[in-house]
Amino acid sequence: MSKPYSWTNILLATGLLVYQLSKFQDRWHSTLFKVVFVFSVLWTLYEWGNFFTRGGLSKRLFGSDELEVPPNFDDYCLKNSVSPHLKLHLSHLMDGGSPHDEELTEEQAKPGIATAEDAMALCSAFQQASDDAKSEMLPLFLQCKSQEAYQHLYKLGMPIIFETVQLWCNNGTQPKHDPIFSCLRILCGFGYTPAASFVCSLTQDAAYRDRYEWFMIFPALDLRDRDSAVFLKAFTATLPQGTAGEMFVDWANQVCIKGKLKKHPYDTSKGHTQLRQWLTQETSEPSEVARAAACALAFLGDGNTLMSIAKAHADPHVRMEAAWASIKRGNSSGVDELLALCQDWRTRGRAITYLEELNLSDRLPATLENPRERAMGEVAEWLSHPNELGSVPDTLEIIDHRTIVWPPANERLAVSLLRWTKGEDSGIAMCGSVTWCFFMQKFPQDQPLEIYAFHCQWEFDDNRLGSTKDSRGKKISIDEAKQLLLENNPNENWVPTS
Numbered sequence: 001m002s003k004p005y006s007w008t009n010i011l012l013a014t015g016l017l018v019y020q021l022s023k024f025q026d027r028w029h030s031t032l033f034k035v036v037f038v039f040s041v042l043w044t045l046y047e048w049g050n051f052f053t054r055g056g057l058s059k060r061l062f063g064s065d066e067l068e069v070p071p072n073f074d075d076y077c078l079k080n081s082v083s084p085h086l087k088l089h090l091s092h093l094m095d096g097g098s099p100h101d102e103e104l105t106e107e108q109a110k111p112g113i114a115t116a117e118d119a120m121a122l123c124s125a126f127q128q129a130s131d132d133a134k135s136e137m138l139p140l141f142l143q144c145k146s147q148e149a150y151q152h153l154y155k156l157g158m159p160i161i162f163e164t165v166q167l168w169c170n171n172g173t174q175p176k177h178d179p180i181f182s183c184l185r186i187l188c189g190f191g192y193t194p195a196a197s198f199v200c201s202l203t204q205d206a207a208y209r210d211r212y213e214w215f216m217i218f219p220a221l222d223l224r225d226r227d228s229a230v231f232l233k234a235f236t237a238t239l240p241q242g243t244a245g246e247m248f249v250d251w252a253n254q255v256c257i258k259g260k261l262k263k264h265p266y267d268t269s270k271g272h273t274q275l276r277q278w279l280t281q282e283t284s285e286p287s288e289v290a291r292a293a294a295c296a297l298a299f300l301g302d303g304n305t306l307m308s309i310a311k312a313h314a315d316p317h318v319r320m321e322a323a324w325a326s327i328k329r330g331n332s333s334g335v336d337e338l339l340a341l342c343q344d345w346r347t348r349g350r351a352i353t354y355l356e357e358l359n360l361s362d363r364l365p366a367t368l369e370n371p372r373e374r375a376m377g378e379v380a381e382w383l384s385h386p387n388e389l390g391s392v393p394d395t396l397e398i399i400d401h402r403t404i405v406w407p408p409a410n411e412r413l414a415v416s417l418l419r420w421t422k423g424e425d426s427g428i429a430m431c432g433s434v435t436w437c438f439f440m441q442k443f444p445q446d447q448p449l450e451i452y453a454f455h456c457q458w459e460f461d462d463n464r465l466g467s468t469k470d471s472r473g474k475k476i477s478i479d480e481a482k483q484l485l486l487e488n489n490p491n492e493n494w495v496p497t498s
Helices: 008-022 031-052 056-062 073-079 084-094 116-128 131-142 147-171 180-189 193-202 212-216 226-238 242-257 269-280 288-299 304-311 316-328 333-342 345-357 371-383 448-461 478-488
Strands: 395-406 411-422 425-431
Touching: 008 031, 073 084, 073 116, 084 116, 084 131, 116 131, 116 147, 131 147, 131 180, 147 180, 147 193, 180 193, 180 212, 193 226, 212 242, 242 269, 242 288, 269 288, 269 304, 288 304, 288 316, 304 316, 316 333, 316 345, 333 345, 345 371, 371 395, 371 411, 371 425, 395 448, 395 478, 411 448, 425 448, 448 478
Parallel strands: none
Antiparallel strands: 395 411, 411 425
């Protein structure tokens, strides 16, 4: 939700005066024109005077309407129309409760901030609360449901949150739930510009710069909001370091890909130096930040030197990002490089995805239309995700491949089971419906029906996948999933196909 535009009255008053000055000679004889002209002069002087005195002129003429945080939460709620659900929720937290306590109803556990009175009550409670209670109240600042409530939270709540997070950082105190990054997210989301330099300083601070929570800070910026530009300018000038830097360049790549940012934050002399450092640093592990640095080359005004470094990188995934960036910059040589990477199962999945994204799928060789080949690439990419193995497995082989009616999808699908190894670890992943691997589950690879039944039951029961329940409208057992597979595929031979 955007903040009110403070220049509106100034522009209206000045625009009216300029218009009247352009008609001055022709219409000065009119009494009405003279009255309106005097009014526009006084209005323009008032608006500009109010701007330069930061509202001081209004205060002197009409008295102060400066908002203040109510000093006593209970008194304020008694005298004002605060939402009953919000009042009970805040009182519960101030007494040491949690929003997840069973005694709260759903409406009481998740109250919104709908009115100015609600916003004032939240600010009052937050100011009075203990540090632990403050950490529980922070999510409410993101539940703003009206412009009026937003204005009050911005004027009253942001200064309190800013002061609070500074104290927590300076004192080294850590309330429960470690709420420092929740505060930073709120300050960035509201575009509270007084906090910009402080947030940037934490991206350089050894105590905070390597925290994974930075992944939620940069996306909180609303790039349509002029105050968010203050944060972006500060980040660009200092360039976050450590994990914060890795997440900042990745975020910058994504917003540039979506066309939401005209100039990449690393398209500066300092930015080029940082990208070069990431591309040339030696590491025994696959470097996610080197991949992000190669991706950023697509958006640099002059990145030819860095492109040469990226294309010669030891990590094929970095070379793949460089090839993609090269195509985005109009260099067709990147197409051949992506096609070459499609031949290796370790890089095939992402390389095919990039070619399809770039509308170049017609360049793919016919051999890669084979679902077996696609499955190898897709599973390798899935396993290499940081949430899974974190890197490409050492080996990957198909132990079963078939086309069957898959009950959760209720259609015929090509499905595959693939055995992977990584050091001393190994497992079996499935591809064809939902690509997945149960790392803690050991399956007998000579019994594909058992493995497919396990995945089938999981897909039916996992609501996140959007799968339907069976016709009885309830969860099913693995034995029932096996029976569904047998019934839907009566002539299937379940001996491993390898």
